[in-house]
Amino acid sequence: MDGLLFLTFAAIAVGCAINLVLQTHPISSALSLVGVMGSLTVLYLLLGGEFIAAVQLIVYAGAIMVLFIFVIMLLNAGAEKRPTRRVVALWVSLPLLFTLIALAAILIESQAPETEVVRFGGFSGGSALAVGRALFTSYLLPFEITSILILIAILGAVVLARKEI
Amino acid sequence: MPNDFPIPLSAPAVPLAWYLILSAILFTLGVAGFLFRRNIITVFMSIELMLNAVNLTFVTFSYRLKQVDGHIFSFFVMVVAAAEAAVGLAIILTVFKNRSTLEIDEVNSMRL
Amino acid sequence: MHQLWLIPALPLAGFLLLGIFGRRLSKPVINAAAIGSVVLAFLWVVKTLYGLGALDQPYVERYFTWIASGTLNVGFDFAVDRLSAVMLLIVTGVGALIHIYAIGYMSHEGGYYRFFAYLNLFMFFMLTLVLAANYLLLFVGWEGVGLCSYLLIGFYFLKRSATEAGKKAFVVNRIGDFGFSLGMFLIVAQFGSLDFQTVFAKVAGLPVEKGPGMLAIICILLLFGACGKSAQIPLYVWLPDAMEGPTPVSALIHAATMVTAGVYMVARSAVLFNHAPAALEVVAYVGLITAVLAATIGLTQYDIKKVFAYSTISQLGYMFLALGCGAYSAGVFHIMTHAFFKALLFLGAGSVIHALSGEQDLRLMGGLWKKIPVTFAVLLCASVAIAGVPPFSGFHSKDAILLAAYAHAPWMYWVGVVTAGLTAFYVFRAFFLCFFGSYRGDAHPHESPWIITAPLGVLALLSLGGGYIDVPRFLSPVFGEPQAVQNESLVYISVGAALAGIFVAWLFYVARPGLAESVAGALGGLYRLVYNKYFVDEAYDALIVNPIVDGSRTVLWRGVDAGLIDGAVDGAGSASRFIGGVLRLMQSGYIRRYAAWVVVGSILVILAVRFAGGAR
Secondary structure, eight states, rough: HHHHHHHHHHHEEEHHHHHHHSSSSSSHHHHHHHHHHHHHHHHHHHHHHHHHHHIIIIIIIIIHHHHHHHHHHHHHHHOOOOOOHHHHHHEEEHHHHHHHHHHHHHHHHHHHHHTEOOOSSSSSSSSSSHHHHHHHHTTHHHHHHHHHHHHHHHHHHHTTSSSSO | OOOOOOOOOOOOOOOOHHHHHHHHHHHHHHHHHHHHHHHHHHHHHHHHHHHHHHHHHHHHHHHHOOOOOOOOHHHHHHHHHHHHHHHHHHHHHHHHHHHHBBGGGGGGOOOO | OOOTHHHHOOOOOOOHHHHHGGSSSHHHHHHHHHHHHHHHHHHHHHHHHHHHHHOSOOOOEEEEEEEEETTEEEEEEEEOOOHHHHHHHHHHHHHHHHHHHHHHTTTTTOHHHHHHHHHHHHHHHHHHHHHHHOOOHHHHHHHHHHHHHHHHTTTSTTSSHHHHHHHHHHHHHHHHHHHHHHHHHHHHHHHOBBBHHHHHHHHHSSSOOOSSSSHHHHHHHHHHHHHHHHOOOSTTTTHHGGSSSSHHHHHHHIIIIIHHHHHHHHTTTTTHHOOOOHHHHHHHHHHHHHHHHHHHHHOOOOOOHHHHHHHHHHHHHHHHHHHTTTHHHHHHHHHHHHHHHHHHHHHHHHHHHHHSOOOOOOGGGGTTTTTSSSHHHHHHHHHHHHHHOTHHHHHHHHHEEEEEEEEHHHHHHHHHHHHHHHHHHHHHHHHHHHHHOOSSSOOOOOOOOOHHHHHHHHHHHHHHGGSSSSSHHHHHHOOOOOOOOOOOHHHHHHHHHHHHHHHHHHIIIIIIITTTHHHHHHTTHHHHHHHTGGGGHHHHIIIIHHHHHHHHHIIIIIIIIIIIHHHHHHHHHHHHHHHHHGGGOOOSOOOHHHHHHHHHHHHHHHHHHTTTTOOO
């Protein structure tokens, strides 16, 4: 069952990602991104990250993506016009990307032990209890700092988006 | 689920490496989106895609090492991504107000 | 403590006072400061010597340690022994007289306070040189007097020839100083100290060297330095040009005191030279050749000061001859008598020049014995003294030298006698041309004021009677007993040569005036060679000066400085600009292009980490 779930949602994720890159209208890209995030939620659950999965869905897909969609609406962004074919750029960039994937794959294959498989329930330390405990003991300082970071981000966003600059 | 479900429900478990390869693929697609799209907002969303791919990597390694620290790191990534998205979109709004364009190639006045 | 330091300190105070405040002081105050410092120094010298008594051993005062570096210890020490006593009296005594003279001579000149400030500074350095108890302090005084010589030769700094002469003096001196410095380095290397007593004690214990050895090399180097300072071959070329300075300067520095510093230094190092007879031979040869050469050039010159300049070089050659023959005390004796009559000659010439309102050419003088009688009288005294006519001072000292030369090597005696004849000839040639015959110029000769003639009178008395100051016996504790007169006939021969010279001069320039030109015409090329000083200056220019200047200009200036160093610096700048220009192509302003570069970079980093053994 785990394998089936993985393959399904991995396929959905990759498909949505490709869709994000290929679509012309930003709204379509945004919705594809939401799809990616949803699939990733399931994958997190498989890996035992219950808390992270929930946060992903609530914060990432629920709040951040909504913010994106609001901004797209505000700016009334239309579909991208077809650009003049920059063949040279394509010929340079695509091999670059393939190299990236290939390198990553080779590295991963050489590192990861073959026997390790992922089973649902194989790792139980990702519960809210465990995360909370770690967050408020070992990682207290980063926790506090990130809260200040969010405060600054709010201030920054408010200042930047005012009507009169 | 009964055992004679037409679809093989008990597929063999997936090796850990495949999660990482999936993460690599998603990351590369994010880079591709960054390099090839011209709308600023789409570029931003490609960045978010890259961040998600990295999150997946963290959680995978957390599973492998049987520690919760990967989850914590992923949590922080999300926090920072939220802050970044807020500020970044505010910047995009300002740029749009000043330049009336959403093309990334037309915001090139910081050239030497 | 006898406070030896006061002796140089008094002129130094005079220099500071005149140098800093001189512009605002009135002339009487300047006079008082300038003369007062030197006269007081002279009186202090007398008092100190009186208080020191017999002075069989050197009296040393050590003030503080100047250099303490590793094993080398150099102290700021003054010492007085019989040799320095003689020098001190000469320097301060004759110096005081010349200072008094200069007040009258320079009264109409600009830069009055500056002149006396420099003169006082010179006195300070000269006294430091004489009082020094080690080679390094002596060298300080040595360099200092060279500096003052440069300042005073170029006193009329608006005249191109004067500044050139000052530069020439300084540079040639410097070449000699290089030899001196090398000699000092070797002394430190060999004996570990520069203190006179220490070094001399160590050398006394060494055996006498047969041929060229380390001591001989040291002595030759020291001699080279002395040649620079005392205008011997090959470094004498600066002294004739130094006549560009005012006449008191020529008298004080280039006759009585500074040029004798070389002789003093060699006499002081007698212990070293005695242990290296090869070097001593070189000293004698250098002195003798210089004496003859300078005397021949002096025969033909028409500028009265140039005649006396070459005479100085020639007489210094005599002193070195004396040193080279081992008669150190005779050489020092000649320093003293030479100071008297040469200073008198120069100051008298200055009086003549002053009387003629600046004329220096002998051909435009003549018949002045009626117009400036006092000057005539004193110059007569000086001329007979230098010619070596008994019983005047020059006879005693020159005879001591010639006798020592005969005892060393008889042929040197004969050359010396011929030179003595030449000396008498050229001095009286100048004398007759100046005072006899009819006046050939067009100025209005008038006698000089008493402030000029009074010091001349004192010096005349010293020139006449100075021979009876028995310096050689006084210096016998230092250098050993003087040689007794072996052969009466030698004395008669040298006196005869002097009288012959005077007679020939009278013949050429008073009895038969046209004879001189016909002889010169008959000698033709030889005369021209001697008249042009054997073209030595031109030879130096062609062989040494011009190649160095041209080499400097082309190789060092254009090649190294402008090409290499400037090129490196400018090249660094233009290389930076070039690299910057290449790198700026990365900053295109297109965000996506930046992202592409990031991807390239990250691929490279991954490869580096993977293959440099990072990710195992």
